Amino acid sequence: MLTHQGYIMKLSYLLEMENPETHFFRVTMTIEDYSEENMSVTMPAWTPGSYEILDFARHVRKIKATALTGENIELSKKDKSTWKVANGKFRDIKITYEVFAHDLSVHTSHLDSSHGYLNGTNIFLYIEGYKDQTAELIIKPWGDWKVSTGLEKVGDFRYRATNFDILVDSPIEIGNHRSLFFNVEGKEHEIVLYGHGNENEEKIKADIQKIVEAYLKIFGHLPYKRYVFIFHLLSEEDNGGGLEHLNSTTIDVDRFTFAPFESYKRFLSVVSHEYFHLWNVKRIRPAELGPFNYKEENYTSLLWMAEGFTNYYGRMMLLRSGLLP
Numbered sequence: 585m586l587t588h589q590g591y592i593m594k595l596s597y598l599l600e601m602e603n604p605e606t607h608f609f610r611v612t613m614t615i616e617d618y619s620e621e622n623m624s625v626t627m628p629a630w631t632p633g634s635y636e637i638l639d640f641a642r643h644v645r646k647i648k649a650t651a652l653t654g655e656n657i658e659l660s661k662k663d664k665s666t667w668k669v670a671n672g673k674f675r676d677i678k679i680t681y682e683v684f685a686h687d688l689s690v691h692t693s694h695l696d697s698s699h700g701y702l703n704g705t706n707i708f709l710y711i712e713g714y715k716d717q718t719a720e721l722i723i724k725p726w727g728d729w730k731v732s733t734g735l736e737k738v739g740d741f742r743y744r745a746t747n748f749d750i751l752v753d754s755p756i757e758i759g760n761h762r763s764l765f766f767n768v769e770g771k772e773h774e775i776v777l778y779g780h781g782n783e784n785e786e787k788i789k790a791d792i793q794k795i796v797e798a799y800l801k802i803f804g805h806l807p808y809k810r811y812v813f814i815f816h817l818l819s820e821e822d823n824g825g826g827l828e829h830l831n832s833t834t835i836d837v838d839r840f841t842f843a844p845f846e847s848y849k850r851f852l853s854v855v856s857h858e859y860f861h862l863w864n865v866k867r868i869r870p871a872e873l874g875p876f877n878y879k880e881e882n883y884t885s886l887l888w889m890a891e892g893f894t895n896y897y898g899r900m901m902l903l904r905s906g907l908l909p
């Protein structure tokens with residue numbers, strides 16, 4: 585991949601979770617053929633779609649930079665989200681750090697002995713000036729855990745993102761969750777279920793397929809290769825909510841939301857809302873919201889359109905998909 589300096593640079597992230605019960609993910613970022621003498625790396629302050637400043641850098645610890653040949657490289661904090669790496673003559677650089685992940689919500693990350701769930705905005709640093717850099721992600725799951733994500737798969741536990749926006753716009757579920765599959769327009773749709781409640785797998789699968797088919801009828805085309813619905817079935821006290829992504833969504837629900845019908849209808853309506861966002865907001869969005877500035881607030885007066893239209897369509901499409909009596 586050519587960067588704007590005309591050099592060919594390589595970027596990869598290795599994600600490990602050797603002791604899930606400690607809630608720390610370990611990240612090794614490897615940069616090869618970097619062409620400048622200084623580097624700044626930043627952890628986003630917010631997650632697109634959830635319009636709230638959370639300063640994820642506060643969960644980073646034990647950050648260290650070395651040359652790939654082993655020499656130490658000085659690394660210092662520049663501001664609350666950014667570190668300066670004085671790489672000097674070194675072109676091949678490794679940055680390692682740990683991230684505390686013990687907050688299970690749609691826009692944060694969570695690691696314990698039951699699973700790992702992450703939003704890249706909380707976990708991956710980006711190199712300032714190089715957000716358009718293609719990156720490879722290698723995941724080493726704990727034990728026999730598997731991985732579900734909307735990221736493009738290029739090998740066993742290996743994924744590729746064409747830029748930082750894509751990398752962090754694909755939440756990742758790692759664990760022994762159930763996966764259900766269906767196809768629409770020849771495209772695979774995966775439903776990930778973490779946790780258990782009063783769900784009926786076959787019904788969820790059939791109903792979500794109906795929603796996707798109803799949208800296909802309106803738009804004539806599904807603008808992705810694969811789509812992933814990540815559902816966290818949680819206890820009543822946990823935070824509920826949904827967050828939209830380019831080709832996936834995460835929805836946290838009360839594990840007993842699947843019956844009676846009134847409550848199941850609310851669940852389907854959230855599914856429809858988040859799914860519609862893949863067009864409205866993720867592909868048609870207020871200019872202020874993209875390309876993203878991950879360091880600070882992004883102001884827009886168009887949320888009425890982003891959320892209002894989505895609420896309207898989300899419900900109307902339930903009617904069109906024949907799921908409402």
Ligand SMILES: [Zn+2]
Pocket residue numbers: 857861890891894
């Ligand atoms: Zn929304």
